[in-house]
Amino acid sequence: MPDSTNPQNPPTPPTPPTSADVARLAGVSRATVSYVLNNAEAVRISEPTRRKVRAAAEELGYVPHAAARSLRAGHTRIVLLPTSHVPAGPLYSAFLNELQWALRRLDYTVVQYGSLGLTGDEAVRAWAELRPVAVISLGEIALSAHNVDTLKRAGARAVITLGPDRVPGAHALVMDQAEVGARAAAHLVERGRHRIGVVVPEEEGLTLFSAPRLAGARATPGAEVTPLDLAYTEESAAALAARWDGLGLDGVFAYNDEYAVLLVRALLDAGLRVPEDVAVVGADDLLIGRLVRPRLSSVRIEMPSGERLAGWVDRAVRVPSAIAERYDLLGATAVPRDST
Amino acid sequence: MPDSTNPQNPPTPPTPPTSADVARLAGVSRATVSYVLNNAEAVRISEPTRRKVRAAAEELGYVPHAAARSLRAGHTRIVLLPTSHVPAGPLYSAFLNELQWALRRLDYTVVQYGSLGLTGDEAVRAWAELRPVAVISLGEIALSAHNVDTLKRAGARAVITLGPDRVPGAHALVMDQAEVGARAAAHLVERGRHRIGVVVPEEEGLTLFSAPRLAGARATPGAEVTPLDLAYTEESAAALAARWDGLGLDGVFAYNDEYAVLLVRALLDAGLRVPEDVAVVGADDLLIGRLVRPRLSSVRIEMPSGERLAGWVDRAVRVPSAIAERYDLLGATAVPRDST
DNA sequence: TTGAAAGCGGTACCAT
DNA sequence: ATGGTACCGCTTTCAA
Numbered sequence: 239m240p241d242s243t244n245p246q247n248p249p250t251p252p253t254p255p256t257s258a259d260v261a262r263l264a265g266v267s268r269a270t271v272s273y274v275l276n277n278a279e280a281v282r283i284s285e286p287t288r289r290k291v292r293a294a295a296e297e298l299g300y301v302p303h304a305a306a307r308s309l310r311a312g313h314t315r316i317v318l319l320p321t322s323h324v325p326a327g328p329l330y331s332a333f334l335n336e337l338q339w340a341l342r343r344l345d346y347t348v349v350q351y352g353s354l355g356l357t358g359d360e361a362v363r364a365w366a367e368l369r370p371v372a373v374i375s376l377g378e379i380a381l382s383a384h385n386v387d388t389l390k391r392a393g394a395r396a397v398i399t400l401g402p403d404r405v406p407g408a409h410a411l412v413m414d415q416a417e418v419g420a421r422a423a424a425h426l427v428e429r430g431r432h433r434i435g436v437v438v439p440e441e442e443g444l445t446l447f448s449a450p451r452l453a454g455a456r457a458t459p460g461a462e463v464t465p466l467d468l469a470y471t472e473e474s475a476a477a478l479a480a481r482w483d484g485l486g487l488d489g490v491f492a493y494n495d496e497y498a499v500l501l502v503r504a505l506l507d508a509g510l511r512v513p514e515d516v517a518v519v520g521a522d523d524l525l526i527g528r529l530v531r532p533r534l535s536s537v538r539i540e541m542p543s544g545e546r547l548a549g550w551v552d553r554a555v556r557v558p559s560a561i562a563e564r565y566d567l568l569g570a571t572a573v574p575r576d577s578t
Numbered sequence: 579m580p581d582s583t584n585p586q587n588p589p590t591p592p593t594p595p596t597s598a599d600v601a602r603l604a605g606v607s608r609a610t611v612s613y614v615l616n617n618a619e620a621v622r623i624s625e626p627t628r629r630k631v632r633a634a635a636e637e638l639g640y641v642p643h644a645a646a647r648s649l650r651a652g653h654t655r656i657v658l659l660p661t662s663h664v665p666a667g668p669l670y671s672a673f674l675n676e677l678q679w680a681l682r683r684l685d686y687t688v689v690q691y692g693s694l695g696l697t698g699d700e701a702v703r704a705w706a707e708l709r710p711v712a713v714i715s716l717g718e719i720a721l722s723a724h725n726v727d728t729l730k731r732a733g734a735r736a737v738i739t740l741g742p743d744r745v746p747g748a749h750a751l752v753m754d755q756a757e758v759g760a761r762a763a764a765h766l767v768e769r770g771r772h773r774i775g776v777v778v779p780e781e782e783g784l785t786l787f788s789a790p791r792l793a794g795a796r797a798t799p800g801a802e803v804t805p806l807d808l809a810y811t812e813e814s815a816a817a818l819a820a821r822w823d824g825l826g827l828d829g830v831f832a833y834n835d836e837y838a839v840l841l842v843r844a845l846l847d848a849g850l851r852v853p854e855d856v857a858v859v860g861a862d863d864l865l866i867g868r869l870v871r872p873r874l875s876s877v878r879i880e881m882p883s884g885e886r887l888a889g890w891v892d893r894a895v896r897v898p899s900a901i902a903e904r905y906d907l908l909g910a911t912a913v914p915r916d917s918t
Numbered sequence: 919t920t921g922a923a924a925g926c927g928g929t930a931c932c933a934t
Numbered sequence: 935a936t937g938g939t940a941c942c943g944c945t946t947t948c949a950a
Contacts, residue, residue: 253652254709254732256943267921272945280946282919299731304707305645305654306943309926312593314645321690331671338692347704350661350690352678364687367644369594391639392594472868496866503869526836526866528812529843596927607937612929620930622935646927649942 255298264294317346318370329522336544366392374398396554410564417570419454421537422491425572427460431489434461440469475504495520495527517578532576540569595638604634657686658710676884706732714738736894750904757910759794762831765912767800771829780809815844835860835867857918872916880909
C-alpha cells in the first residue's frame with residue numbers, strides 16, 4: 239500500500255510531544271504552557287495566548303508526563319491498592335470498586351498492584367518505588383513494622399492495614415472477621431447446635447479472612463468447634479461429606495455462601511438432610527444463597543461505603559496525626575433462612 | 579507515653595532518602611551508587627566500595643524513585659490494564675491474575691487502572707500520562723482510532739483491544755464472544771428448540787460481552803431469537819418468569835451461568851419445568867452450574883494461558899511491526915447437562 | 919503578561 | 935576504579 243505523502247513513513251514519532259514542543263508550536267515559553275494548561279490562578283495570561291497554547295497542545299496530542307510532574311512536585315497522588323491473587327467474592331470486589339471510584343473523586347490515582355508471587359519485602363520495595371501517598375493493604379500480604387517504615391520513608395503518608403492486629407505506625411482498618419464467625423456460631427447455638435464444624439478453605443490467600451472467622455466461632459459460648467479443610471471443588475466436598483458421619487457434627491459454618499452451597503450439595507447427595515441432620519450457615523449473604531433449596535442461612539456483612547473509607551484515607555493523608563488510628567468497619571448480622 | 583530518646587520526635591523524615599544521600603553516607607559519588615545498585619557490567623567497581631554503598635543504602639532504607647528513573651530512561655515498563663467496574667466472573671479474574679503474573683515474570687510492572695466513571699477520552703488521557711509501554715484494554719471502554727493514536731504518541735508500543743472489531747493501529751485480541759452465543763444457540767437447536775430467548779444483562783459494562791453473544795445467537799441457523807433484558811436480582815427474574823407464557827419460547831441462552839441459575843430458579847418457582855417446558859443453557863461452565871438441580875448445561879470458554887498472552891504482548895512491545903495484528907484467543911464448546 | 923532558569927532523582931557518557 | 939556533569943519533562947520562583 240503506497241503512501242504518497244511520506245514514503246519513509248516512520249510509523250510512530252520516536253518521542254511523545256513535550257510541553258516544549260507545545261511552546262514552540264504556540265510561539266511561547268514552556269512556562270506559559272504550564273500556566274495555561276494547569277489554569278494557574280496566580281498568573282494572568284491573555285486570552286489569545288491561552289487559545290494558541292490550547293490549540294497547539296490539541297494539535298500535537300500533548301499529554302503531560304505524570305512521572306516528570308510528580309518528580310517536580312515532590313509527591314504523587316497515587317493510592318496503592320495491592321491486589322491479592324484471591325478470586326475475590328462479589329461483595330469484596332464491589333467494595334473495592336466503590337472505594338476506587340470515591341478515591342478518584344478526591345483526585346487520587348488508584349493503582350492496583352498485583353503482588354502475586356512476591357515476598358512481602360519484595361512487594362513493599364516495588365510499592366515504595368512508586369512513591370504512593372497512601373497504601374491500603376487489605377490483601378494477602380501482612381505488613382511488618384519494618385515494611386511500614388520503608389513505605390513511610392518512601393513518602394507514604396498513610397499505611398492502612400487490615401485489622402485487628404495492629405502494626406506499629408500503620409493505620410488499622412478493623413474489618414473484624416472474627417465477628418462474622420462469632421455471629422455464625424451464635425446463630426447455630428441458638429438453633430440448638432453445639433458440635434459445630436467450621437470450613438477453612440484450602441485455597442491460599444484466604445487465611446487472612448478464614449483464620450479470624452474460625453477464631454471467632456471458637457470463642458463463642460456453647461460452640462464446640464471442629465475445623466474442616468475444604469477446597470472449592472466437587473471432589474473435595476464429596477470427600478468431606480463421605481466422612482461426615484464420623485465427625486459427629488450437627489452444625490456447620492461454611493466460611494461463606496459459595497462454600498456453603500458447595501457443601502450443602504455434597505451433603506444432600508450423601509443422603510443427609512439439611513437442616514434436620516446438619517444445619518449450615520454461610521456468610522456474605524450472596525444472591526446465590528437465596529436461589530438454592532433449602533434457602534441458605536447466612537451472615538450479612540455490612541461494608542462501609544467506599545466513600546466513607548475514602549474520606550478517612552484522605553484525612554489520614556492530609557493530617558496523619560489528627561486521625562484515629564483505627565477505623566471500625568464491619569457490622570455482621572445473622573440472616574436466618576431454611577438451612578438452619 | 580514519653581520518648582526519652584527524642585522528645586521532639588518528628589514522626590516522618592520530611593523527604594525520602596535519595597541516591598545522593600546514599601553517596602554521601604558511603605563517601606562516593608552518585609554515579610558509583612548507581613553503578614553498584616544496578617550491577618552495571620560496563621564498569622568495574624571494587625568490592626569494598628560495593629559493600630560500602632550497599633550498607634549505606636540498607637541503612638537509609640533507600641528505594642529508587644521509579645518516576646525519576648523512567649524519566650531518565652525515556653520509557654517505562656508499565657503495562658496498563660484498565661479494569662472495568664464489572665464484577666468480573668471467576669473465570670475472567672483468574673485469567674487476569676495469570677496474565678499479571680506472567681507479565682511480571684517478563685519484568686513488566688502491571689498497573690490496573692480503574693476507569694470507572696470516566697469517559698473514553700478522559701480515561702485514555704489518564705492512561706497516557708503514565709506513559710505505559712503497552713495497554714491491554716479488555717474492559718468496558720471501547721477505544722477509537724484517535725484514542726489509540728493518543729496512546730501511541732504517548733509512547734505505547736502496543737495497544738491491545740478486545741475483538742473482533744478492528745481498531746486501526748491497535749492489536750486485536752480476538753476473544754470472539756459471538757462464538758459463545760453461536761455455540762449456545764446451536765446446542766439449543768440440536769435439542770429441538772427454535773424459539774430462543776437470549777438474556778441481555780441490564781447491568782452496565784457488560785455490553786461488550788453481551789452484544790456479541792446475542793449477535794452470535796442471532797446468526798445461528800434455525801434459531802429465532804428474542805432478547806430478554808434481565809437484571810441480576812430476584813425481582814427482575816420473577817418479573818420475567820411471570821410473563822413467560824406470553825413469550826412463546828422453548829429455549830434460553832442466559833448470558834452466563836450466574837444469570838442462568840437465577841433465571842432457572844424463577845422459572846421453576848413460576849411452575850415451569852426445565853428442560854421440558856424450556857431448555858436453559860448458560861456459559862462459562864462455573865462450578866455453581868453443577869451444584870444446582872437440574873444441572874445446568876453451559877458453554878465452556880477456553881481462555882488462553884495468561885503466559886501465552888503475556889508472551890505475545892512482550893513480542894508486540896519489542897517488535898511492534900513483526901507481530902501478527904490479531905491473536906485468536908477463544909474456543910467455545912457446549913457442555914450438555916440436564917437443563918437442556 | 920511572559921520568559922529564563924533552577925531543580926526534582928537517577929543514569930550514563932566522558933574524564934581523570 | 936571513580937567522579938563530574940548533562941539531561942529526561944515539568945513546575946515555579948524571580949526578573950523583565
